[in-house]
Amino acid sequence: MTPEEKRALQLTAVSVREGILTSTHGAKAGHPGGSLSAADVFTYLYFKELRIDPKNPRWEDRDRFVLSKGHTAPGLYAVLALRGYFPVEELPRLRHIDSFLQGHPNMNTVPGVDMSTGSLGQGLSAAAGMAKGAKYLGKDVNAYALLGDGELAEGQIWEATMFAAHYKLDNLCIIADINGLQIDGRTKDVMNTEPVDAKFAAFGCDVVKVDGHDFDQLEAAFARFHENHGSGRPTCILMKTTKGKGVSYMEDNAGWHGKAPNDEEYAKGMAELAEARKALEV
């Protein structure tokens, strides 16, 4: 991608991060940490990778995205709003009693959400069903699922991966956000899911490891996914990320898994993101 294109994505990712802070601050609840670690891949997917039409969210031949780590809805909602699925002004109403922005993604209330998720371990199976359905119908449609690394402890993830390889779902892209933290602490201490790469490879995936905050590496990884079409192998992109990325006091801190910033923290975070924007605009 050109330097201009990359800068545009980086600027959009700053806006996604602002949306995450704004929505969780407005909700006084929600999950900023894992939303921020995935902010760059959300941006890449919705502004470069996915074949979608925000004016026609239910377009039959669109690519499908399933947020298996559904608690990071603030990140998904922010990118959907910025992509034009609904007004950005709705974001602070996240989780409000009269808002369509449910705490976890709801496919029937939020335009652009392809599957209701929230209960961990299930989204990959649903995405595999979409990929299988596309193949059965002869449609050139890709399905993407974003998982958390803590989520990999759910046995159903491996049922779904086995299914994807068995049915040669090379139109399925599994993306794991390896930020190394979950609610109770470091993933390696709570329930060690490593070696994740060897596990997905053993289950039949083509595994690509990237820095999940580097758009060039993300571009290369998704290019490999497209190259894998016809190979019969699902692609698994393992993204090394930093939980809370972009907001200094949240970075690599499990305490920010499911806590909203107060007014002071919100102001500080937004100021940091404004700085980041300024640096990119120079």
Next chain:
Amino acid sequence: MADVKKVATRDSYGNALKELGAVAENLVVLDADLAGATKTAIFQKAFPDRHFDCGIAEANMIDVAAGLSTMGLVPFAATFAMFAAGRAYEQVRNTIGYPHLNVKIGATHGGISVGEDGASHQCCEDFALMRTIPGMTVMCPSDDVEARQMVKAAYEMNGPVYMRFGRAATPVFHGEDFKFEIGKGEVLRDGTDAAIIATGIMVPEAIEAGKLLAEEGINARVINMATIKPLDEELVLQAARECGKLVTVEEHSIIGGLGEAVCSLVSERCPVPVKRIGVNDEFGHSGPAAALLEQFGLCADNIVKQVRALLGK
């Protein structure tokens, strides 16, 4: 009823899927390594490309079905009731029920008539589990004719459906002119001394009980309640008003199934005495199906006894 034709409703399921498959191109079938037992193998043989075996991974199968349905397909997912409603409860609740997806769950081997396999496979809790999910249609056919029409009706309606089919061959008492309708009970025998409301393979037993009671001068209304949710409330309330005493019969725990659905309704809108016949909050065990059903009181003789007791006779 020795000369009566007997068919297991799981066979009806497999046959109906095959028949539907010929005209419904968007129908696909999923199984979890039980195609021979659930009878989806009948469909598989006719349409191998539309039958997706998921292996012994029921949770994944249910959510794969959810994904398939969002692509415009109508998936029928099959496994034993124990695993469809039990193992995969939360998948059904969150990924089919909550988004109200157009997935049909065809669960076989419900109840203690599973027989020799014993308690681990005798699911007597599935109606209870599935009833609690908002928007879920829960049904259990009484014979082959009704089962085949139920599968077709489930395909034709939009929304999640749970159907329970049986393992054991049971009498076919409906004629081919029978018209099944989701949410409508069927009065099989009229009477006003008491009403027997039964579902699934308990319906033939209720019919037999109705005959035996008539010989004693007790005229019981016999109702086939194939749709457990949404319950045919008008028919139940009418029975409560006109008969004054109700007996429910199901091959399911007395907790959470048809009996409790009837009790909840009449206690709020037309209180009358109700006797629930079902599995009395206990696990089953191994044995031949017929002997088990008799031992657990899921038979015409016990229905007769309970109606008499309710009438003080």
